[in-house]
Amino acid sequence: MRVGGHFCPGVLHAVQAKDGLLLRIRVPGGLIDANQLRTIADGSLSFADGTIEITSRANLQLRAVRNQDLSHIVASISSAGLLPSPQHDRVRNIVTSPIAGLDGEEFMDPRPLIHELDRQLRAEPIFANLHPKFSFAIHGGPRRFNRDLDDIALQAVDLNSSPHLHLSIGGLSSGFMVKRSDAVECVLAVTKLCIGLASEYSVPVRAKAVVKIPDALKGIVDALSHLLTPSPVATPSHTVIEALMGVYPTTQDGRVSIIPSVPLGRLNPEQARYLADVSNEWEGDIRLAPWRGVVLGSIPKSAADNIVGHLQTIGLSCEGRDGFQGIAACAGITGCDASLADVRGDAASLAQRLLGHAVPSGWTVNLSGCDKQCARRHGATAELIAGPLGYTLNMAGSRVASDCSREFALDAVAALHENLLSEVAAQ
Ligand code: SF4
Incomplete structure (x- = not known):
């Protein structure tokens, strides 16, 4: 475990802040289960300041951890499966739509790719020292949530009902796309090429720095020509959305997504536990959202009114009029x-x-x-x-x-x- 004040936080890289130690917990794709959220809620109450912060890359953050409690909270986070590879503690930014798999506008559900990308990133030591801000995004359809430029982004395009994914590197369209079955291999290969180029040209290991090297983007695309085909669209059209709020239909019959406002992206333990309870009781799921919010996914429509009513009483309004939106x-x-x-x-x-x-x-x-x-x-x-x-x-x-x-x-x-x-x- 490292403790310091000058690096990007992780679970094993606690940063000393004014109010105590700051820990950031990786949640690839923002896909967290109820037990994990409950564990974090308990840890926040026992060892931190009693709030759970959602970051803009849909990870979690705990503040004001006391030095003497650090090993306890790390053990707790680890036991919940949120530290699957200590070496890859800070290889954490994999972003997707928080309504992935439920969104009727999607061309494909990106979640299997998110899981596979995460698994393969953790399997290779070369990725362990990736810059902690290096971010991957995989979008399954035209709907996309506003973010600063991701280092490597795949966005599904509908091609004769056969989903392909358009590749962007460092915020620039590559002009090429990859088959779904080759998507993870492609992302990993681009990442390795970025690591190599960054080392050769002494620039930060960020794709946006690498693509400024003359001909770097062309070189990467050429090296991956066996995986890529020209995209019919240079940049796929997409709808950029800042945040969702309210109750939304899903692709699952009789089930909805419930999306409350989370004031300033901070949950208290009572709120987090209620979200976990609802997810368990109704066999739904929980996703963290890059607008620093949360989605209760796949909840029976018949239960929605009661849940929305209770959320309101604990400070998680779904009406969009609590003043905190945006x-x-x-x-x-x-x-x-x-x-x-x-x-x-x-x-x-x-x-x-x-x-x-x-x-x-x-x-x-x-x-x-x-x-x-x-x-x-x-x-x-x-x-x-x-x-x-x-x-x-x-x-x-x-x-x-x-x-x-x-x-x-x-x-x-x-x-x-x-x-x-x-x-x-x-x-
Ligand atoms: S912007 Fe806020 S959090 Fe960042 S250094 Fe300044 S005061 Fe601190």
Whole structure:
């Protein structure tokens, strides 16, 4: 086990933060089972600050772990099967749709590929030292959830009802696609080529750095010509969706997905246990979502009203009017030494101002405790960045104010929210 302050956290790589040790737990594809979630809930209550954070790559995070409790919580996480290969503790970013296999618009269910990719990554020592931010994405259809550029992404395209997957590397379309049966082999081969090129040219082992090397993308595609065929579309069309919320039909008869708001991506143990109980009782499943949320998948439609009602009472509203939708905040003053503001508290104050209102399309607000902007999502509707003299406020990509008070900033964002809703109503 390593403990330090200067590396990306894992389970065996606890990072010292202001409020204690920070641990990040890999959950490939965000696919977690009820017992695992319950174990994390128990661990959070016994050994951390009693919250479970969902990350933007659908992994989990525990904060404020005490040094003397570290070995206990690591053992607990390991016993739940969430540390299957200690060497690959931080090889963890495999993202897919949180409604994979339930989405009527999908061309294929990507989950078997997610599991196989994870298994094969863990089987090879060469991947153990992959950059902890290196991310893989496999999408089964046109619906895709907004993320920063993944290092290697496959997206299904419908080709005469025979699913193929379009390959992107470092955010660039390769112009080629791969058969489903060759998909994992292709991703692993691209990863190895990226590792080799990064070493040869002394660039970070990130695909977005590798594709900046002259002719690197062409070289990778040429090396994989036995697996790739030209794609009929250079970049497949896709619908980018920020987040889902509510009750959605699924491809399974009589079953629905229930998707609540998770304020600031943080679950408390009571909420996590209830999600686990529902999943067990109704033989559904749980998926973590890259919008830092959660999906209860494949729940009988007949049980949905009761479940939605109970979720509301424990702070997980499915109505989309709790004010938190689209709002993200970094660790803030309680969790980070660098923070110059209580951004989580200010995010909650903003949510209070927006409570009860609908959410304008694409509404995203980032609150960051310093100009490093860890919570940043590109193209946000509004950004609040704390500085020594107050907030910098950006709205719709333009600077609106510098060194302003929290009240000014929150009022301005709330006014923007109201304006956007009025514009929609006037259309
Ligand atoms: S944005 Fe700044 S204050 Fe917030 S978590 Fe990152 S480094 Fe800390």
